[in-house]
Amino acid sequence: MPVYAPNRPTAVPAPPSPVRRLRAAASRRVRPGPDDREVLWLYVLTRVGIWTTAGAVRWLFPAGGDRTLRPGSLLSPWEQWDWWHYLHIAQDGYFPAGAGPWTAGWDNREAFLPGFPLTLRAVHAVVPHWAAAGALISFVAGGVAVLALARIARRQLPHAEAGRRTVLFLLISPCAVFLAAGYTEALFLALALPAWLAAQRRNWPAAAVLACLACSVRATGLFLVAALALRFVLDARGRRDWRAAPWLVLPALAPAAYGWFLHARTGDWMAWKHAQERGWYRDFHAPWEAWSHTWDAAFQHTQPTGYALMWQAELLAMLAGLALAVLLVRRRQWPEALYLALTLWALGTSYWYTSIPRSTLLWWPLWIALAGWSLRRPRVRTVYLCVAGPLSTLVAITFLTGRWAG
Template sequence: MSVSAPPRPVEVPRRPAVRRPVFAWRPGRADREVLWLYVLTRVGLWTTAGAARWLFPSDDQARNPASFLSPWQQWDWWHYLHIAQDGYFPDQAGPWTAGWDNREAFLPGFPLTLRAVHAVVPHWAAAGALISFVAGGVAVLALARIARRHLPDPDAGRRTVLFFLLSPCAVFLAAGYTEALFLALALPAWLAAQRRNWPAAGALACLACSVRVTGLFLVAALVLHFALTTRGSRAWRAAPWLCLPALSPVLYSWYLEAGTGDWMAWKHAQERGWYRDFHAPWDAWANTWNAAFHHLHPTGYALMWQAELLAMLAGVILLVLLVRGRRWPEALYIGLTLWALGTSYWYTSIPRSTLLWWPLWIGLAAWSHRRPRVLTVYLCVAAPLATTVALTFLTGRWAG
């Protein structure tokens, strides 16, 4: 008796791989929780700003508070506003003009966005606040999605965003500054790179380079990530997309050369206005230490320089942990950032730059998953610090 052979299995054709968009049009439940947390923290910051204009008026005898948006119009905001209103060299003024404000030290991405939004929102400060609000929402969504790709914790996205939004310098995410807009471009660029969507990564990184010079460090990390993860000659055809971000600094340098005759006008403005000429790292540390602890400056400035030192230490620790974990692209990004910030005459704006260190917030979320008390300790310490820094900035004092 013969036994017939079993029938051959029917081969089901595989579906072609579909490239997922950087952002889905409809946010999922986890995304909505992140956005809800984002909105709540915005309410808290704006409540703090409202209290500041009543409690700390510039005139101690004032009977009426300042305008609703006035607390947000501080320090670098005026540079961005003047560029958006008048351009970089109004009435043929420039570095050759006495009392020049060195505005060419600020890249054009945020002022151009501000000018565009002002066409719809007539009030300049409201336009700046709207940019940061929308950009901050995009940034936290991207940060949460990056965290969920790295961490096994189902609550990883919300936990990471909580650390981020309650960080000591979180007020700058709501101000008319570049941090929120940069992150709204840089984090989706990194997320696109994780998904091998190199055209999107290159285009977003190009825009990020127009907002902050930190975009160049992001590009270096993207290139290293591409080199470490790409296999096969066909995949390497996407490499030219990572040349696209060079367009932003080249065009800006060309524009500055046309206006000033100096291709390096951006760097020279940084040196004139903010002492960002090169010094050895140990000299920068010593100069910052002297400013922080040798009673050479008012106490408010001294405290901020102490914060600069702490932020630098945190960055070095983060860099060591990334190297130990062999997360080479993120380590390159952090290393280049620390080198740029740590080789000036003294440290400036390092605490604010921690907002751009997404591996820090993901790392804290991972640590708190293993040790739940980490989150409790962080909230008890960071929340008061965040309120203090917010009040410092909103009342016109130097806050980094």
């Protein structure tokens, strides 16, 4: 017969330690919830769509012309433009066999920061095909980015659809093809958006580390750091918060290390900037001069029609950025306004505008603002999808066929 001991004291579990509570909270933040799974499902569906478009491009626009009997390889549509710079850096480094800016026909590869090429080289150790490695980086990074974007949107917009709607607007945006290409946009967002999310939670060490990595991928990371610093100043309360201020110096290590590397090999601390000037006319011009030069390229019939159309898109993207900056200032979203203002200043003070449509992918306040507008006025969503969807396909085909797409 069983023996009962009714008077035996019952053991009371000890309360969890503060460290365990923090770990549990972090686990809840990282673990995907139902809303996150919906966002990932939407992300996968749009990846299927863009890769279907790339597959069709192989057959409709083969490299050998209309008389070609065989399409290009599966990944050939993605090997366009800047991809070759990243590939050559990953394969050979920045100054192979002593070549450099002093060499005739130099490709100015030092204009590209090392974050993406280093990641590409690391992934290539596992994935033998270079283009497949680049696509895998963007696929994984894009998934991380949309999860972080959805969480930022849910913190800002009091609506159950906020996260999914914001991610939808990003993934259907006109230049969304670059989130799937072996380019820097997806990787940068995968670092910058979690950094911003960490700052919203006042986790400044995590924000600083992620921002440092973002600075190694794109120069836009410096504008992110400025916005994070402003957010810190606005949010800091008391000595306990200000003790985290030294972390904000950490992101400066990435550009400083790259500048030191270039100086050691070229003797030029500004080698990155000078490469931008030589290869992409990114020397300083007054904003009105940059607008005038871009307007002439777009409408004065001085450029082939395909390029002229892209410069028209550059002008529209600049106007959209200015409108967004005004909106952010009116809403007193000062850190986001600073991030956008610095971005527009950098892009709007070259000889002419270059890559502003692509840069809209990095303007997360834009997609949150559009989502909020559409939640108040449902017709906005319909209009956006009807206009942005075809434009997204058009830009994708333009890029995947080797034409300039911003």
